[in-house]
Amino acid sequence: MQDPRSANTTASLPRAFYERDTVRVAKELVGKILVRRLGRMLLEGIIVETEAYRGRDDEASHAYRGPTRRNQVMFGEPGHAYVYFTYGMHYCLNVSTEPTGQPGAVLIRAAQPIKGMTEMMSRRGTRHVKDLANGPAKLTQAFAVTRALNGHDLTSGKKLYIAEPSHPEPCTIETGTRIGITASAEKPWRFFVKGIPFVSKR
DNA sequence: CTAAAGATGTCCT
DNA sequence: GGACATCTTTAGA
Numbered sequence: 001m002q003d004p005r006s007a008n009t010t011a012s013l014p015r016a017f018y019e020r021d022t023v024r025v026a027k028e029l030v031g032k033i034l035v036r037r038l039g040r041m042l043l044e045g046i047i048v049e050t051e052a053y054r055g056r057d058d059e060a061s062h063a064y065r066g067p068t069r070r071n072q073v074m075f076g077e078p079g080h081a082y083v084y085f086t087y088g089m090h091y092c093l094n095v096s097t098e099p100t101g102q103p104g105a106v107l108i109r110a111a112q113p114i115k116g117m118t119e120m121m122s123r124r125g126t127r128h129v130k131d132l133a134n135g136p137a138k139l140t141q142a143f144a145v146t147r148a149l150n151g152h153d154l155t156s157g158k159k160l161y162i163a164e165p166s167h168p169e170p171c172t173i174e175t176g177t178r179i180g181i182t183a184s185a186e187k188p189w190r191f192f193v194k195g196i197p198f199v200s201k202r
Numbered sequence: 203c204t205a206a207a208g209a210t211g212t213c214c215t
Numbered sequence: 216g217g218a219c220a221t222c223t224t225t226a227g228a
Binding site: 062065068069070084085086087088089 | 220221222223224225226
C-alpha cells in the first residue's frame, strides 16, 4: 500500500494460493483484483467469472492429452500466466495451478473494470463499461494481454498480477457449466458473481 | 505435409 | 439466431 496508485489492493497473491486444486483456485479467484501495469498506467478490474481446466480427467482441457509446446505453462510452476491464441484473432488469459509437474489452469473469463477505464475503452473501441471485459478475449484486449505475457510470473507484482481487494464487496458466487466447449461440457467448473452485468453471455 | 477444429467476438438479418 | 473473420495447434496420413 506504499504506492497510492494501488491503494485499492494489497500485494499480489502468493504462489501458495495457486498451488492447490484447480477448481478451488477458480472459485476463489472470483472477487480478486486483476492488475495490469502499462508503464505509468494502471488497469484494474474485479474478476467476476472464471473456469477451471484440469488434466487427465478433463477432456476440454488443453492438457488432456499431455504436455505440448503450447500448454507447457499448465504443467509448470503455479502462478504463471498461460496466454494462448485462438480462432485466428483472440487471446485468452489463464493462470497456472497445482504443484509443478501437475497440469491445471484457470481461465479468466470476465472482469468488472475499476481503474483505467478510459484506456480500456480506447483499446476495445466501445464506451460501454459492461462490454469492456465481459468475455475472455474482450478481457485480454481491454487489459493489453498478448502472448508476450505467456509464462509471466503473476507473483512478481510486475506488468500483470492478481491481488486481494483491500475492501472486498460481499457477493454470491454461482456455479455453472463451462462455455464454448463440447467435451466434458457437463462439469460444473464455471464460477461467476450472481446478478451483475459484467459476466459473459450464456 | 495437410486438414480441421478451436476455452470467441462482431456484425448481419 | 446465424455467418464469418482468421490462423495456430494438433492429429493423422
